[in-house]
Amino acid sequence: xxxxxxxxxxxARQYQWSGDCFLSIKSFYNGSAKYRVQQREYxxxxxxxxxxxxxxxxxLTIDNISPIESFCxxxxxxxxxxxxSELNSSEEQLLxxxxxxxxxxxxxxxxxxxxxxxxxxxxxxxxxSKFNMSEIEKEEFYCTLLNSIIFQNSDSLKxxxxxxxxx
Numbered sequence: 001x002x003x004x005x006x007x008x009x010x011x012a013r014q015y016q017w018s019g020d021c022f023l024s025i026k027s028f029y030n031g032s033a034k035y036r037v038q039q040r041e042y043x044x045x046x047x048x049x050x051x052x053x054x055x056x057x058x059x060l061t062i063d064n065i066s067p068i069e070s071f072c073x074x075x076x077x078x079x080x081x082x083x084x085s086e087l088n089s090s091e092e093q094l095l096x097x098x099x100x101x102x103x104x105x106x107x108x109x110x111x112x113x114x115x116x117x118x119x120x121x122x123x124x125x126x127x128x129s130k131f132n133m134s135e136i137e138k139e140e141f142y143c144t145l146l147n148s149i150i151f152q153n154s155d156s157l158k159x160x161x162x163x164x165x166x167x
Contacts, residue, residue: 009069009070009072013063014063015061016059018058019058021054023075026051026070027050027071028068031062036059037057044111049112049119073122083147121148
């Protein structure tokens with residue numbers, strides 16, 4: 001089920017990249033990275049992480065005096081569809097292997113402050129990644145992280161609806 005998800009866990013003082021990729025979560029430690037997404041700019045550092053959707057075009061710039069650590073996770077569209085399909089299926093459908101096929105997922109693209117369940121899973125994955133995770137550990141990490149991101153996104157959407165009703 002890994003479906004070619006991947007992790008970039010490296011260090012760099014300077015780096016630039018432009019393009020698009022899979023649904024991803026970007027985190028950086030011991031410095032900051034700058035992302036430009038359309039007309040928006042995001043600074044990502046040890047206090048936050050950034051979530052970008054599949055096919056979002058962006059520019060990444062790292063320009064620091066000392067090396068910073070990147071820990072970025074990329075989820076393939078097939079993997080995302082599988083997880084979303086499982087979340088939207090009943091227990092009976094899961095047991096009968098008659099899962100309804102879901103199409104993609106669009107999340108709120110923004111910086112999120114560290115502190116919740118997603119952060120805990122990121123920190124744990126970052127530690128595991130330093131010691132070469134087994135395939136089973138990677139699969140569990142990807143599934144747990146994506147599920148937490150989806151639930152967090154659902155909570156964020158609820159908060160937005162509540163705020164809109166107040167105005």
